[in-house]
Amino acid sequence: MLICKIAGDVVSTQKNSHLKGYKLLLVQPVELDLTTPVGVSLIAIDKVGAGKDDIALVNKEGSSARLLLGDEEIPVQAVIVGIIDDLDILPESRAVRSR
Amino acid sequence: MLICKIAGDVVSTQKNSHLKGYKLLLVQPVELDLTTPVGVSLIAIDKVGAGKDDIALVNKEGSSARLLLGDEEIPVQAVIVGIIDDLDILPESRAVRSR
Amino acid sequence: MLICKIAGDVVSTQKNSHLKGYKLLLVQPVELDLTTPVGVSLIAIDKVGAGKDDIALVNKEGSSARLLLGDEEIPVQAVIVGIIDDLDILPESRAVRSR
Amino acid sequence: MLICKIAGDVVSTQKNSHLKGYKLLLVQPVELDLTTPVGVSLIAIDKVGAGKDDIALVNKEGSSARLLLGDEEIPVQAVIVGIIDDLDILPESRAVRSR
Amino acid sequence: MLICKIAGDVVSTQKNSHLKGYKLLLVQPVELDLTTPVGVSLIAIDKVGAGKDDIALVNKEGSSARLLLGDEEIPVQAVIVGIIDDLDILPESRAVRSR
Numbered sequence: 001m002l003i004c005k006i007a008g009d010v011v012s013t014q015k016n017s018h019l020k021g022y023k024l025l026l027v028q029p030v031e032l033d034l035t036t037p038v039g040v041s042l043i044a045i046d047k048v049g050a051g052k053d054d055i056a057l058v059n060k061e062g063s064s065a066r067l068l069l070g071d072e073e074i075p076v077q078a079v080i081v082g083i084i085d086d087l088d089i090l091p092e093s094r095a096v097r098s099r
Numbered sequence: 100m101l102i103c104k105i106a107g108d109v110v111s112t113q114k115n116s117h118l119k120g121y122k123l124l125l126v127q128p129v130e131l132d133l134t135t136p137v138g139v140s141l142i143a144i145d146k147v148g149a150g151k152d153d154i155a156l157v158n159k160e161g162s163s164a165r166l167l168l169g170d171e172e173i174p175v176q177a178v179i180v181g182i183i184d185d186l187d188i189l190p191e192s193r194a195v196r197s198r
Numbered sequence: 199m200l201i202c203k204i205a206g207d208v209v210s211t212q213k214n215s216h217l218k219g220y221k222l223l224l225v226q227p228v229e230l231d232l233t234t235p236v237g238v239s240l241i242a243i244d245k246v247g248a249g250k251d252d253i254a255l256v257n258k259e260g261s262s263a264r265l266l267l268g269d270e271e272i273p274v275q276a277v278i279v280g281i282i283d284d285l286d287i288l289p290e291s292r293a294v295r296s297r
Numbered sequence: 298m299l300i301c302k303i304a305g306d307v308v309s310t311q312k313n314s315h316l317k318g319y320k321l322l323l324v325q326p327v328e329l330d331l332t333t334p335v336g337v338s339l340i341a342i343d344k345v346g347a348g349k350d351d352i353a354l355v356n357k358e359g360s361s362a363r364l365l366l367g368d369e370e371i372p373v374q375a376v377i378v379g380i381i382d383d384l385d386i387l388p389e390s391r392a393v394r395s396r
Numbered sequence: 397m398l399i400c401k402i403a404g405d406v407v408s409t410q411k412n413s414h415l416k417g418y419k420l421l422l423v424q425p426v427e428l429d430l431t432t433p434v435g436v437s438l439i440a441i442d443k444v445g446a447g448k449d450d451i452a453l454v455n456k457e458g459s460s461a462r463l464l465l466g467d468e469e470i471p472v473q474a475v476i477v478g479i480i481d482d483l484d485i486l487p488e489s490r491a492v493r494s495r
């Protein structure tokens with residue numbers, strides 16, 4: 001699972017019928033500083049009520065997304081499975097990153 | 100799911116029989132400016148009527164593609180599941196990207 | 199699915215029994231100019247008769263490969279599902295790439 | 298499976314109910330020197346009792362995670378499947394890396 | 397499937413019970429020169445008797461690994477499915493790489 005920052009909302013009217021009714025959020029994987037983007041942005045379905053300024057725990061596999069949404073036919077990959085309250089990063093890992 | 104720009108059409112006559120009859124589009128994952136390419140281009144099946152100048156929502160997993168196409172034997176990975184009308188990007192995410 | 203150039207043949211005598219009898223090709227994902235390599239080379243099973251100088255459509259998921267080969271026990275990931283005759287790339291995408 | 302360093306703990310109160318009761322660890326894939334980070338950090342469920350200063354063997358697929366946790370509905374991707382006591386790296390590989 | 401160089405052995409005593417009894421090897425994806433590392437090292441189960449100096453054909457998907465090992469509950473991703481005796485690389489691909 002990836003640590004992602006909520007980066008915005010997505011408006012899509014023309015889409016697969018199984019995706020209708022779900023909130024689609026734009027999420028950006030970030031480094032341990034929780035600010036620096038790493039890799040490409042994703043679009044994820046939100047089921048935990050994530051919003052602006054939240055750091056989310058994002059699962060990128062469709063099989064997980066289908067389990068979580070209880071819809072075996074939804075063509076989705078990424079889903080927000082939790083909101084991260086706090087990361088307790090070991091000093092050593094923090095140091096390596098900041099070099 | 101990835102944000103992709105429609106980058107072109109694909110002509111392939113010699114292909115797996117399950118792929119026949121589908122429109123194959125060349126799609127390019129892009130950054131939040133919706134212009135800068137990020138990573139390798141993909142070839143995706145289109146089922147929502149995407150075309151030139153569209154920004155598409157692309158699912159990269161075969162399991163999703165098979166569900167969406169209703170064909171359990173189609174050897175496909177990427178499928179266009181929606182067209183993005185608008186991205187409402189938070190100012191902070193926009194700023195980080197433009198550094 | 200990825201756009202790959204056929205990059206060579208693979209000789210492997212000591213291998214899983216399910217892989218015996220299949221032609222293994224070395225394929226290299228390429229950019230839209232169909233020449234510049236992008237990312238790591240892959241080894242794929244060929245079922246469409248691809249050869250030297252061909253640009254192939256490659257599927258990287260084992261589930262697709264097993265469907266296509268009709269062998270539920272074959273431990274394979276990549277498979278060539280088509281040969282690309284032509285890519286009709288939109289001028290805008292071409293321009294972004296050549297910057 | 299990836300070689301990861303334990304990089305910290307994760308606190309998340311608002312999350313999918315299947316994730317409750319599991320220890321979530323922040324893990325960082327590392328190079329063969331076991332220090333240099335490579336790629337994005339992941340959040341993984343720990344079932345082998347990994348802790349600070351451990352080098353873990355991390356599996357990134359949800360299907361494996363569900364098998365290991367004995368919970369077919371848990372929307373998880375990464376799971377720690379072992380702790381690495383020692384890596385016996387061939388001199389040649391070590392040399393290539395240190396160039 | 398990826399072309400990997402055998403990079404070393406892994407010693408792990410504290411691990412998932414399904415992993416016990418298998419030989420774990422450290423493998424490094426390499427470029428077509430079979431020397432230059434590309435991407436992160438992986439840990440793979442060996443079932444073909446690969447060893448030092450071998451170039452292996454590595455499958456990175458857990459579903460393939462489980463099929464090959466005949467153990468539906470093993471939480472593994474990468475498995476060595478063959479040993480590469482020879483790569484017959486087309487001159488053009490060789491040239492692009494060496495630029």
